Amino acid sequence: MQTVTLIPGDGIGPEITNSVVKILEKAGAAIEWDIQSAGADVAEKEGSPLPDRVIESIKKNKVALKAPVTTPIGKGFRSVNVQLRKSLELYSNLRPCKNIDGIKTRYDNVDLVIVRENTEDLYAGIERQIDEDTAESIKIITRKASVRIAKFAFEYAVKNNRKLVTAVSKANICKLTDGLFLNCAREVAKEYPNIEYKEILVDNLCMQLVQKPEQFDVLVLPNLYGDIVSDLCAGLIGGLGVAQGANIGEEAAVFEPVHGSAPDIKGQNKANPTALLLSSIEMLKYINQKDVAQKIEKALYKTIKEGRVLTADLGGHSTTDEYTQEIIKNL
Numbered sequence: 001m002q003t004v005t006l007i008p009g010d011g012i013g014p015e016i017t018n019s020v021v022k023i024l025e026k027a028g029a030a031i032e033w034d035i036q037s038a039g040a041d042v043a044e045k046e047g048s049p050l051p052d053r054v055i056e057s058i059k060k061n062k063v064a065l066k067a068p069v070t071t072p073i074g075k076g077f078r079s080v081n082v083q084l085r086k087s088l089e090l091y092s093n094l095r096p097c098k099n100i101d102g103i104k105t106r107y108d109n110v111d112l113v114i115v116r117e118n119t120e121d122l123y124a125g126i127e128r129q130i131d132e133d134t135a136e137s138i139k140i141i142t143r144k145a146s147v148r149i150a151k152f153a154f155e156y157a158v159k160n161n162r163k164l165v166t167a168v169s170k171a172n173i174c175k176l177t178d179g180l181f182l183n184c185a186r187e188v189a190k191e192y193p194n195i196e197y198k199e200i201l202v203d204n205l206c207m208q209l210v211q212k213p214e215q216f217d218v219l220v221l222p223n224l225y226g227d228i229v230s231d232l233c234a235g236l237i238g239g240l241g242v243a244q245g246a247n248i249g250e251e252a253a254v255f256e257p258v259h260g261s262a263p264d265i266k267g268q269n270k271a272n273p274t275a276l277l278l279s280s281i282e283m284l285k286y287i288n289q290k291d292v293a294q295k296i297e298k299a300l301y302k303t304i305k306e307g308r309v310l311t312a313d314l315g316g317h318s319t320t321d322e323y324t325q326e327i328i329k330n331l
């Protein structure tokens with residue numbers, strides 16, 4: 001039995017969490033949930049949207065499954081997601097993007113993995129107003145973080161039987177910062193002679209991705225390009241409802257969907273739990289419950305391929321509950 005921190009989040013978070021917990025339970029996952037609330041409601045009661053107890057729970061359990069949390073615009077508190085990544089040093093953002101049979105997209109051969117550096121670049125948040133008409137933001141790239149993320153990408157490739165790692169940059173323009181990132185990737189690549197290594201500029205990558213996405217395997221990127229390219233890739237496989245993610249560090253891993261708390265459909269039994277379910281499948285593999293992971297994966301893919309019971313964002317007419325029951329039936 002593994003204890004996992006569960007953050008149900010807000011907006012559609014609790015609905016999709018409920019669905020995923022039910023499916024995992026019926027599939028026989030050996031998990032005990034340590035439920036920790038976070039977000040805007042918690043901020044009102046406890047003074048912070050991310051109280052220390054949440055961080056302590058993840059540090060203790062080392063694994064968390066997290067539903068989305070709303071970040072109110074301009075209300076003064078920092079994003080829970082950014083805070084979580086910083087305080088737990090979750091330096092790698094992993095986003096596998098693979099077509100699912102039954103979800104209609106423009107492509108049918110996408111199977112790539114994005115490894116995004118999660119701690120620096122323009123996200124260091126070092127900005128200043130120079131005068132009324134000029135603002136400045138500082139882009140930080142370090143050898144330590146660049147080598148660490150490149151190693152993560154190559155190790156992921158080795159463990160998951162991937163053949164190619166492509167480092168992405170804009171080193172022709174950002175010669176020092178992206179140049180350093182690229183040099184580090186090159187050095188690390190030499191330690192992995194069995195994995196092919198390529199480099200590409202981020203603008204060219206975007207064009208290639210929408211023309212021939214099948215040529216890519218593992219992509220490793222600095223923070224900002226990684227953020228943008230991962231949403232592009234979510235679009236290639238059918239959008240936010242099916243895009244999973246994970247934030248992984250040396251001491252802990254937090255699995256979460258790419259999408260936000262979708263306040264527009266909150267409480268309407270409409271939300272698609274697939275992205276959180278896919279994240280939980282990846283989590284089950286991470287904690288070595290691979291059989292249960294495969295069982296759920298099969299049931300999910302069968303449900304989507306049959307196409308009889310689907311949520312509205314996937315072109316269906318079913319509720320979150322009906323979709324959940326159908327997956328359970330297919331287990």
Ligand code: NAI
Pocket residue numbers: 012067068069070071072081240241256257258259260261262263264265270271272273274275313
């Ligand atoms: P969003 O991802 O919540 O919603 C964008 C659109 O996609 C909406 O129309 C929504 O209904 C739809 N959608 C998203 N997930 C869906 C699902 N599972 N099933 C069906 N439809 C779905 O993005 P938005 O509106 O920009 O952000 C809302 C809030 O979420 C903001 O406060 C934002 O800060 C927060 N957020 C939190 C994240 C996290 O906790 N990891 C990530 C992204 C945003």
